[in-house]
Amino acid sequence: MRAITYSRYGGPDVLELTDQPMPKVGPDSVLVRVRATSVNPVDWKVQAGYLDPVLDIRFPAIPGWDVAGVVEQVGFDTPELSVGDEVYGYVRKDLLQGGTFAEYVAAPVRTLAAKPASLTFEEAAAVPLTGLTAYQTIERSGLREGQTVLVHAAAGGVGSFAVQIAAARGARVIGTASESNHEFVRSLGAEPVTYGEGLAGRVRAIAPDGVDVVLDYVGGDALASTPDVLADGGTAVSIADPAVRELGGIYAWVRPSSEDLTALGTLIDDGKVAVHVAEVFDLADAARAQELSATGHVRGKVVVRV
Template identity: 65%
Template sequence: MKGISYSRYGGPEVLEYGEVRDPKVGPDQVLVKVRAAAVNPVDWKCREGHLDAVLDPVFPVIPGWDVSGVVVQPGVAVTEFTVGDEVIGYVREDFLSRGTFAEYVAAPVRTLARKPRNLSFEEAAGLPLAGLTAYQVLVKALDVKQDETVLVHAAAGGVGSLAVQIATHLGARVIGTAGEANHDHVRALGGEPVTYGEGLAERVRALVPTGVDAVFDTVGGDALKVSANLLAPEGRLVSVADPEVLGYGGRYAFVRPDAEDLRKLAELAEQGVVSVHVQETFPLERTADAQRLNQEGHTRGKIVVTVDWETEEGGA
């Protein structure tokens, strides 16, 4: 089958398009014919070796954790899915090797849910990792309640845009940091935009003089330091970007595959509570370009890689 792989750490130039090994389908896995796979910052961070201390690479690595596609072969012990089911998945293992930027992926059932019927494959591919991150942080880690005020950093990005929608659905008032060009987008999602950068603390304090109840940090660094100083006396702070959050009395979160959480997220999508904005799509062979664009750090919503099955040939 065709796919993207890299045999050493490095920049986008280490990504190669060509023949990759066919996936083996375990008893509790299903073989998914990939229609789309979303790009996430963790993809290029893994490619550059930034997660080497916690994730062993088995080269050549096929990158990618997000997927939407169609089940073509269930494992012998699988009862949850059948051939033809449309699914989404956050297909992460505890090592780097068998990712989703390929024509097929063998996905454990614990990583999958049925695709929301109202989303395209491209939109659906952008939901699992970013959506699960937002859902698990807001619902489980921060335990956001109705009428609380939540500060979401990078509110127009992949995780942030879904966090704004979910927090609003939970009944919270949402303040979201974003560049001025994305302020209208943040408002459309249900948030109150504030410009990030110098003077952020003053701008947030002007909106919430007593401090915010919860902060969802997706940026780290200076934003994390500012966030800690914006909390109300009993405020909570969670970061998905910077473990230094522990030094501020907060919590570090790393999204986990969870079929039940993913199913709930898909239901929210079908109810129209959350939507996925796709900024741009790239064909599979241009995954390097997709990662370059994501690495620039100004994405509104998601960047998605697609497999064109009308022109692609080959299979597992």
């Protein structure tokens, strides 16, 4: 099969289109014919070696954790899925080697769910990692209907999903974003505020009593403003900065979940969550896709069609 691989740590220049053996399908896995995948910042951070202290990797490695495709073969113990099922998923494994930037991937069933019927494969591939991150941080925050939530980086990949999911739950949403993204954030269902110096005052001007939940997807100064914007008894969750624990909050890392992917798919098919694709590249152009994602100035996800 054709796959994008890298045999040493580095930037986009280490990526190559190569021929690789077909993956073996374990008892609790299925073989997915990949139709699309997408680029996440963690992909190029892993590839650069930043996560080497915590994640095992075997070269040559195939990058990518997001997938949308069709089940072509099932394992011995996979009653949840059948050949021909259209699926999407966050295929993170304990060993980093067989990723989703390939024509086929062996995916544990715990990482997959039925693809939302309203989405194309390219759109579905843009959802899993960022959508799950947003969904699971909201779950861990305990956000309830009628509460107010502040979403940092509301126009970003995770933040844009979080705004929509929180709004669908009946929460009031305030989102930090640059001026150029205010209309986009407003269209998602949030009241935009400009990040940077004076942020706490701008948030308090909108929510004088403070916010019930802070969802931090950027870290740094944004997280540092938490004590000045969070109401008494409120909750802060961050995926970007473990310093949130010093503020009494929760440091979170996304995990694969069929159940959560199914819930996300329902929100999408019900029209409560929209998916934004910035650009679609062919598999051979994966390095260019990664370069675009790494600029940090992309609205929506960068997708790779396989």
